[in-house]
Amino acid sequence: MTKPEIIQQLDRAITCAYAPYSQFQVGAVIIDEQGQTHAGCNVENAAYPSGCCAEQSAVSNMVINGGKTIQHIYIKSSSEHACPPCGNCRQIISEFSDDNSQIHMLDGNNQITSLTLKEMLPSQFNADWLEGK
């Protein structure tokens, strides 16, 4: 997947976003462990808390298509600034990530800022805690 192809998918996802309340469109594209891509956009709701972030819908698409691990997730919004994933999305991403999973945030000029999930979400709560490890 080349950078222009990823940008094309992100821009398409932003176009698909359903954001009539915030007017803040977000697109996300995951590359999974098999190199498959999965896109998502934010989908808002008149009952505001029922809305869904772009990262969350991309994760759902990955799961239904058989992807297991996020290698890369690219995020771009209608803002000129690079948009970081919200706290809830960091947690959702963490469920399907490993220590190498990377989060790439694009600004309006497609400049990329990259961090690992581990950097964005240290001290993760994960399944290990439920198993008493």
Ligand code: THU
């Ligand atoms: N949003 C995302 O899609 N991802 C984030 O990580 C931050 C926020 C969406 C949710 C809502 O539809 C809009 O942006 C404004 O918060």
